Amino acid sequence: MQISIRLAARRRLAAAVAVAVVCSTAATAPALARPAAPLSAVPVPQLEWTPCVPDSPFECATAEVPLDYQNPGGRTIELAVVKRKATGPGPRLGSLFFNPGGPGGPGKVQMPQDYEFFPKEVRERFDIVSWDPRGIGYSTAVNCFGSSEEAAAWVASKPIGFPVGKKERATWISAYAELGRLCEQRDPQLLRHVSTAETAQDLDLLRQAVGDPQLTYLGISYGTILGATYANMFPAKVRALVLDGNIDPQAWTDHNSTGDPDLPLFLRMGTDVGAAATLDQFLTLCGSADTAHCAFSAGSPEATRAKFDKLTLRLREHPVGAWTYAATIDSVANSLYVVHPGWTDLAGTLQDLWQGRVPEPPAAEPPPIPYPYAGIEQGGAVSCSDSPEPRNPLAYHGFEEFAAARSGDLGRFWTWAAEPCSTWPAVAANRYTGPWNTPTAHPILLVNPTYDPSTPIRDAEAMARELASARLLTLKGYGHTALLNPSSCVQAYESRYIIDGTLPPVGATCAAQNTPPFAAPRPHGGVATGGGAMAGIIG
Template structure:
């Protein structure tokens, strides 16, 4: 979810992709069994159960050794004989067929499309997992090659519509007015385009789809790995279908209670404390940079205090006088929001690159350039055959799941509150869900209970210094779920998968292959040391 503040899509105020490209994986077989689908209203009370049939899947070869299929799924699980939608699935069969365990469903975060990057991401899945499991991914309803939420004919048309809003988040009265006006008109437009679909794209809807797909591939229980937003999908599934939970590993954990329960009139990401998590990691980034040489961290000013002061000065400069980055024809105006959002805090392996970019901004803002300045990467244009990927897809799920203020002025107050406690890191999470103020409300979100006893225990993994899903959230999730074990990784970055730990991988692999949990209180070290 949402919650990677390092997205390169600056016009998307709330796109929280953890693994880019989407790291997900796939599967589905033939079957047609009938299953009870537990439904929950927004207040968490269960509605009557409805019998839905697992879809039949016709697999075809795609992208070499991969297989693709399309499932027909009820739009409304309460009305399984009503309108159906398409869910695109993809899988790679287990390479060691003699010792195959079953299917391993994967979701790399978002919420967002998963299949576009699946074949590339598959190479990064540990070979032991690939040997024993069919690795399966699907584009959730509303995204990618599945039936998609779509408010514009092209992504270019959407970008033109949103060009009146500031990039990233608003700063000052003029930008705030433009932001609120643009996103209000955006929500009004989207509400008129396929309103039935928009009302049925919650995480709970996707969890119910996933259970039908589980049946379709012939698995008696769901084996699953979810990262970031994928952890919310996992916890939702675990509490809708506790008897069907097999081996479930959740990495970079979103707190389901904070996500689904309104509190203090705060927007979703401020309510979860994302601003505080980002601020803590930003401080450590600057302190560690200040302790390093300029060869290891180009932005270093020699000491932690001096480096933090240098960063504050840079932001003041960029607010007063934005700079132009890159070389023609690919140039980009970089202002205050750019300086706040440009750091790739979610991936320790990219911290040097982030420091290089800050240094380039520093030199540009002071009127100097050096040969060491980073050149902005060439802009890539989406292929005409690529699935539509608009901002409304992310918003449709997030605004359905998580309560947000309906009064746009509440976001100004939340930004002031969050800035007071977290500084510049607060502005993106404070404004990220403001488009939800005018968004049509969904019908099928799940809001608990979250402590249903699952058939098997769940493994949680979290870095102690995660800028998007804080370690505190992971501890809360471990205490909220009925059967969960937390594996702690002492390190930085968003998700353990994106910031590897050989120790953690060993424990996670043992769990996925045998069901054995790490000992209570296990703490692993991260493989990469920042600025080493």
Template sequence: MTCTSPSSGPAADPRRPEAAPAVVRRPAASWRLGAGIAAAALLAAVCPATAVAAPDTAPAPRLAWATCADGFECATARVPLDHHDPRGAGIDLAVIRHPADDQAHRIGSLFYNPGGPAVAGTLALPLMLGQFPEQVRKRFDIVSFDPRGTGASAPVQCFDNPADEQALLAGTAAGYPEGAEQQNTWADAYQRLARQCAARNPDLLPHISTANVARDMDLLRRAVGDRRLSYLGTSYGSYLGATYANLFPDRVRAMVLDSAPDPVAWSTGRGDQATTTGTLLRNGSDVAASRVLDAFLDQCGQAGTQTCAFSAGTAAATRARYGELLQRLHTRPVAVDGMTYTAGSALEATIISLYATNPAPGIPDTGWSHLGTRLQTLWAATEAPSTPGTPLPPVLRQSPDQALAVVCSDSANPPARADYPALAVSARARSGEAGPYFAWTDERCADWPARDRDRYDGPWNHPTARPVLVVANTGDPAMPYEGSRAMARSLARAQLLTVDGYGHTVLANPSDCAARYETRYLIDGILPAPGTVCVPTKPPFTG
């Protein structure tokens, strides 16, 4: 039997604004840019889901927009903490928008989620706005927000003082643990972190799932006056988009999912994977990172020292040099620019640096050429004689609280009694040095105390009112290309646009070709032909 969306109706002109009934505005507390719900188409009878949208009884938030940065407006949106109790306790979401440049021909709002999870949209949108195609910026108000539990939206905070969290994690190995002693210390620290988070956020943690963020976004859609949602989500934001598309299939106007996971692998896995393999390993993130690391070292070697300072002259020699660098750091960590690098932290920094092949907006010290320079600096530091008795600075760790709150309550992971050391060994066998890093990143969820009862675990094939466009780089180091292919296959109405290039997300690694197809789709609803392949505008080591 084919699942249908009973309320989709005939497709309207995608260029026409789809306005909801006017929303009465009232003054609300303004939010400044800082540093730092309807039922889902009642398909359950035919295609039962493990979770459904909460009843559409919550009022749309009233947004009082105020200037918060050059060209941007911000507001605060009040949404229910528990969408099953829409008139009960509420939380405030920080919202930001950039008004359409051509208001006379404005189509509506395009919602943007930068991924993470737990990346604040209010900070990401100003950085990434210039990456959006020009015609998209002209025709849409681009709207983003800090998802619940993140940034300035009822943030998950596990410690009053960040120094206390640093002290808790200071004894854990940088990157990932090796040997029984380090592994036990790691597991104990993240068990204590989970307990601390539960004690400090007892009301919030049970309601932090992606599905509840999707329900929040549907309220924001109503608040800005759009009948259907236009959306662009990158990385984990593509999973949020897929969740929305299956909770509210009749409300999808246009949806670009950039660098997606396999939704089944991300949520539960297949068979017994939920209890035997963690989220990132199921997703194949270790394999993706290993492949792209090899590609970086190969291209660095071929590029020569003028564009990649770490080049050893050939691909094979450069790969060998990187392996030797990790061995050196394993026996003798070094300090560079006030930071300590161990083998684990150097590997972690390398993987993250693969995300942008060229300097990212607002972050000039990024790109593969910069990574080559950083690795050469570490190589030189390992050759310099050490000074006896000179203490190394502590390895500072970014707080994982908000990201763990989403992933650990939203996605199935093996419990603490699982054999994570064996998972790490298996991961190393299939993906080299990257494998254990991802296995032990998953372990941080082993003792997490909460899973959201309203999370969405599928099915992922509810037919949407309009088709979805999935976009992906073939050489993505975080979300493997195979995940985007699986996402396109899983959704009932989706098309895959391939970019034969490297880097995490097409938005951050631009392709003029892909941008033209995305623009045509978002404005006119026209998909690229099946099998379309684009190339990046600027490949690695070309600038």
């Protein structure tokens, strides 16, 4: 469901949450309440910056860090780091570290893609720094295949989106079990050392490497769990943390956090419910527009919802090319992330399918830095080892029916997005499972849209309750994270907080994002079908 290179990255984010959520409840690694070894005993990486590509304003470097912080003198791994210097005017205030989510988002590519989304005042006063977390992208990465051909063959061996029917369920479960076996064979040690806690320790070393006495950070989606983990492991080092598109930390770490028995992560988070509510808004706003603005409009919200239901029922029996029912729902789930151009392109794709045409994907804009290998196993290695999941693959059909009853088609998608973790072979050697309320040197700013298809507003409210000192800013808007669905109001609050520590008032809201959905006519493009689970979750 990649609408563009940027949306491809965002989708890996969402799938990352989905795949990352495939963990294990049977084996539980010990909680890590503080760094396993004093980071003062670990050498601070030396960063030698050079242009990432010729004539690029983005500079790249490589950091060497321990694989296992409990054995800092053992094996080391490399982290790929990227920076864009503060543009001025005004004195430079330090570095703003950015995590683009996932897990599985390669910051070395995604930060340059997303750079213009950062508030102008912040770009002027801070170097913007990101990195590919351990296990990901250009860093020492999880790679479970011997070649790109092997990876492609594995992807082709399973259903797109999620399985439909008993035969496809068996194929799906078998394919992901085989993926786990392949990953275990290639680098079992790395699989046990890609936890969020260890990435937080990497982040603190990178903070020291750029010379900042405290951390300034913006994390979206999975990056909010990373930020919350850092805040509780290194509370004295918190200068300013913006967490945008929040995950409930109890849902991430505790499979019984909601009181529901052993639900998969995305159902614990309520992602399926939030996605269904966002889809309903998409159909309502589309139906309130004319076809020049929303190609799928049937003239009213009610008629447009009915049209969508008829389309999905028809696709169950009569796919349009490779666009099966499940592949279409996969595309819908991921296309809701970025309103512009995602919602308009999704409307065009649905209309093509309604008319029996295979949608044409739009031309992809090349990223400023080429993408590395970013297989679905990378985000899954983080989530599956870090966030507990029910371990019986045969239970997921029951979870699917439960989720479908409360959230429709998208409940099926989000249930199976977590299933790969049921057979994942590794549990993180060092997990952080709390506490989440350690007092920090400075308060934390949380941001969340009201209609977020991946990290619903209820998760942001839970994050606000869990952290010792946090203020929630609500964007009355749509899409996954305010960063990728910009609001001048949100950016103004973020700038003041990041630059001088001023929080929004208690209960502050921003009335809308800059450009509402379906605000202007736009030629539609197709949306390529995605790979389903482990393609990248939460974003």
